[in-house]
Amino acid sequence: MRAIGFATYKEWAAYRSHMAVSLLVGPVYFLVQFFIWSAVFQGTTSLNGFTLEQMLSYFGIAAVINYLTFDFADWNLQMLVRSGKFVTFALRPIPHWLFALAQKLGHRSLGFLIEFVPVSLIFLFIFGIKLWPTLPWWALLSVSLSFLMNFMVNYCVGLTAFWLVRAEGVRRVFLLLKDISAGLFVPLTFFPEWTQKALFFLPFQFITYVPTRVFIGHYELAGYSIGIPALVALQAGATAIMAFLMLALYRSAMRRFTGVGV
Amino acid sequence: MKGVWACIASVLRTKVAEQMAYRSHFFLSVILLIAGDLLVPMITLLVYRSGASFPGWSMHEALLIQGVFGLAKGIAFPLFFGMVSSTLSLVREGTFDLLLLKPRPALFMTMLNGLDPEDFGRLLSGGVLFGYALSGLPTPTFNGWIHFAALFAASLAVLCAFSLFLSGLLFRWVGSSRVYDIFDSITSFGMYPGTIYAKSFQQLLTYVIPVGIIAFVPASALLGRTGWGTLGAAAAAALFIAAGIAYWHRMLRGYTSAGG
Numbered sequence: 001m002r003a004i005g006f007a008t009y010k011e012w013a014a015y016r017s018h019m020a021v022s023l024l025v026g027p028v029y030f031l032v033q034f035f036i037w038s039a040v041f042q043g044t045t046s047l048n049g050f051t052l053e054q055m056l057s058y059f060g061i062a063a064v065i066n067y068l069t070f071d072f073a074d075w076n077l078q079m080l081v082r083s084g085k086f087v088t089f090a091l092r093p094i095p096h097w098l099f100a101l102a103q104k105l106g107h108r109s110l111g112f113l114i115e116f117v118p119v120s121l122i123f124l125f126i127f128g129i130k131l132w133p134t135l136p137w138w139a140l141l142s143v144s145l146s147f148l149m150n151f152m153v154n155y156c157v158g159l160t161a162f163w164l165v166r167a168e169g170v171r172r173v174f175l176l177l178k179d180i181s182a183g184l185f186v187p188l189t190f191f192p193e194w195t196q197k198a199l200f201f202l203p204f205q206f207i208t209y210v211p212t213r214v215f216i217g218h219y220e221l222a223g224y225s226i227g228i229p230a231l232v233a234l235q236a237g238a239t240a241i242m243a244f245l246m247l248a249l250y251r252s253a254m255r256r257f258t259g260v261g262v
Numbered sequence: 263m264k265g266v267w268a269c270i271a272s273v274l275r276t277k278v279a280e281q282m283a284y285r286s287h288f289f290l291s292v293i294l295l296i297a298g299d300l301l302v303p304m305i306t307l308l309v310y311r312s313g314a315s316f317p318g319w320s321m322h323e324a325l326l327i328q329g330v331f332g333l334a335k336g337i338a339f340p341l342f343f344g345m346v347s348s349t350l351s352l353v354r355e356g357t358f359d360l361l362l363l364k365p366r367p368a369l370f371m372t373m374l375n376g377l378d379p380e381d382f383g384r385l386l387s388g389g390v391l392f393g394y395a396l397s398g399l400p401t402p403t404f405n406g407w408i409h410f411a412a413l414f415a416a417s418l419a420v421l422c423a424f425s426l427f428l429s430g431l432l433f434r435w436v437g438s439s440r441v442y443d444i445f446d447s448i449t450s451f452g453m454y455p456g457t458i459y460a461k462s463f464q465q466l467l468t469y470v471i472p473v474g475i476i477a478f479v480p481a482s483a484l485l486g487r488t489g490w491g492t493l494g495a496a497a498a499a500a501l502f503i504a505a506g507i508a509y510w511h512r513m514l515r516g517y518t519s520a521g522g
Contacts, residue, residue, distance in 0.1 A: 021440040028447040032454075039458035040314045047314050172294045176301070185301060190308040 001102040008106030022115040026063055027122050033059045034127065048189040049220055058187055060129035061215045062208050066184070067115040068108060069147045069207065073100045074171050077158030087259035097155055097250055104151055134217025138228050142214040145235045150207045152239070152246045153178060159246075162253040183209030188221055196222035203242055206235045266370070273377050281380060292383035299335070299387040302453050303328045319455045322398030323485060329395045330484075331453050331477035332388025334414065338421035339384055344376020346441060349429040354437035359519050368514060369507070372429065402484045413480035413492060416499035420475050423499075424449070426506030430513035452476040469498045 012019065034056060041052040050058065077100065080086040089096040123129040133139035157174050164170060179185065181204035188199050188209050199205055200222040210231060213219040219231050226234070281288040303325055310321040349372060352358040361371040396402075402410070428441040435441070452473035456464050467474040472495065479495045482488045 017435070018438055018440055021438070021443060025440075025443045025447045029450065032447075032450045035451075035458050035463075036316075036454060039316050039455075040309055042317050044314055048312050170290065173290060173297070176294065176298055180301070180304075186305050186308055190305075190312060192311075 001098065001105070004099055004102035005106035005109065008103045009110050012107055012110050016110070016114055019111060019114045022067065023118055023122070026067075026115070026119040027126070030059060030063060030123065030127060048187065050187065050189075054216065055187075056127070057129055057216060058212055060123045060127065061131065062184060062212045064116055064120050064123065064131065065143055065146065065208065065211050065215070067111055067119060068143055069150045069211075070108065070111060071104055071150045071154045073104060073151055074154040074158035074175070076100065076103075077155065078161040078171060081158075081161035084259065086257070090254075090257065090259060095250065097246065100155060101151060104147075108147070133215045135214070135228055138232050139211070139215050142211040142232050142235060145232070145239045146207050146211040149203060149235075149239050149242055152242045153203065153207065156242075156246050156249055159249050159253045162256050178204050178207070181205065182207040183212070193222065200224065203238050206238050210235050269366070269370075269374055270377065273374050274379055277377060278379050288380060291380050292386075295381065295383045296387040299332050299384055300391070302450075303391055316455050316458055318457060320398070322395045323481075324455060325391060326395035326399065326484065327455060327477045327481040328453055329388055329392030330414070330417070330481045332384060332391050334388070334417045334421055334476055334480075336382065336385030336388045338418050338425070340378050340381035342373060342376075342422045342425040343381065344378040345372050345425050345429040346376070346432065347378075348372060348376035349432045350437060350439060350441070353432055353517070356519065358517065369510060399485070403486065406484050406486050409483040409488065409492070410480050413475070413483050413496065416496045417476045417480050419499045419503040420472050423503040423506030426503070426510040430506075430510040433513040433517045449473050449476060452478060454478075456482075468495050472498045472502050475499050 037052060037055045037059075041047065041055070045051060047055070077086075077096070080089065080096075086096070089099065092099070120131050124131055154175075157171050160170055181188075181199055181202055183205060188196060188205060191199065205221065209221070210219070214228055214232060217228065219226050219228065306321070306324050306328065309315070310324075315321070316324050349358070352361065352375070361375060362368055364371050366374075424445055428445055431441060432438065448471065451459070451467055452475075456467065456474050456478040459467065464474065468479065475495050475498065479488065479492055483492060
């Protein structure tokens with residue numbers, strides 16, 4: 001796994017300018033959020049449990065966490081299935097999902113250096129966003145679980161390519177819903193009560209919303225207020241269930257897969 | 263001119279036929295485009311629902327800006343923005359030369375190659391949002407509509423200029439799909455009332471990187487909030503597209519093909 005991760009790191013280092021675009025895009029998006037929320041908070045000090053400072057912290061933290069957990073396993077797997085290149089993976093001595101996870105580790109290691117560190121420094125020194133978690137170890141654990149959860153959800157979406165001729169549309173629809181349900185665009189407490197209740201029972205909140213709230217040190221959704229250790233335990237449980245689902249789907253996909261010589 | 267329209271119609275027919283081979287994917291993609299375009303309005307709706315607002319702007323007024331943005335994208339994306347993806351893939355594959363050999367200007371051929379009927383779906387989301395926003399506002403005056411139409415043309419010019427800049431960039435920055443991220447991030451300033459930005463920043467967004475002209479300025483005209491100052495915005499749009507065309511041709515001259 002280390003060799004695959006290192007090879008991916010080196011491969012992507014050749015395209016580092018591709019990743020370095022985040023140094024422009026991340027702060028620009030944040031600047032938009034800064035103006036929006038500064039205007040919105042002009043007439044009020046608190047909105048759905050957030051002060052202006054907390055709201056800006058939420059978006060800043062969510063953005064940098066996204067650099068750590070970013071994933072495109074779905075796109076990669078669908079491309080391999082559609083182009084027929086997956087057949088080479090069926091012959092390898094490790095399952096493809098493990099290979100893809102190692103690739104993600106390598107890719108995100110580079111992302112840590114090129115995206116996470118510089119953008120965090122920009123947020124810290126230019127926008128004054130406090131990026132030090134209230135409970136560092138719990139935050140680290142939560143981000144690690146979010147890393148795995150994002151990978152597994154995306155990998156499951158990628159596996160749909162074994163059943164669908166062109167799964168790109170499904171992939172894009174699902175990813176959009178995932179990003180909305182994860183709280184990437186707006187904190188989940190802004191949604192109506194019934195939507196919050198539904199989102200509470202879906203796994204997507206564990207990708208962005210939960211690690212961001214663990215960072216901030218306070219969690220609330222659908223009227224439930226949960227302590228950080230219990231929340232991370234809940235996240236670990238959800239990640240384990242997702243792992244079980246992914247493996248079951250992977251086995252089913254492998255049974256379905258046919259290729260020349262396999 | 264007749265030949266130009268014939269080319270566009272012919273390419274569109276072929277592309278629609280091509281998409282129909284994967285009908286479910288086509289319709290799903292259109293639905294997704296609509297859903298994606300309604301994302302920012304959804305956030306606006308959630309903000310207003312929670313009792314907050316953009317100071318000086320009612321919910322319908324704020325949604326009108328986003329509706330105009332959607333309409334502009336609904337026209338500019340299927341017609342011009344495919345240039346970006348076709349330059350991206352053709353330059354990377356080394357097949358852009360084929361466009362240069364055709365008996366039409368290279369810029370027109372690139373635009374033609376990138377025509378994308380799927381993106382017309384954005385017109386639907388933009389139109390619905392525009393209609394919804396207008397339903398909650400006083401009927402605009404005739405002058406307001408005329409003013410709006412002129413500024414909407416400027417909005418399309420700005421979007422076309424953006425596609426030229428991004429497409430031109432891809433002659434040098436081969437295969438970088440992140441130009442879309444750059445576009446999305448910069449233009450996101452244009453989806454909200456310009457008054458939420460600092461005065462100097464508003465000027466920057468109107469005259470230097472004129473993303474404010476995409477939606478805020480035309481919507482303000484429809485709301486009767488603009489005066490003669492918008493003539494400056496229209497001039498900025500004209501200059502921006504002229505710069506885009508010059509930039510694209512300059513970058514094309516630097517294109518060395520796969521042979522180096």
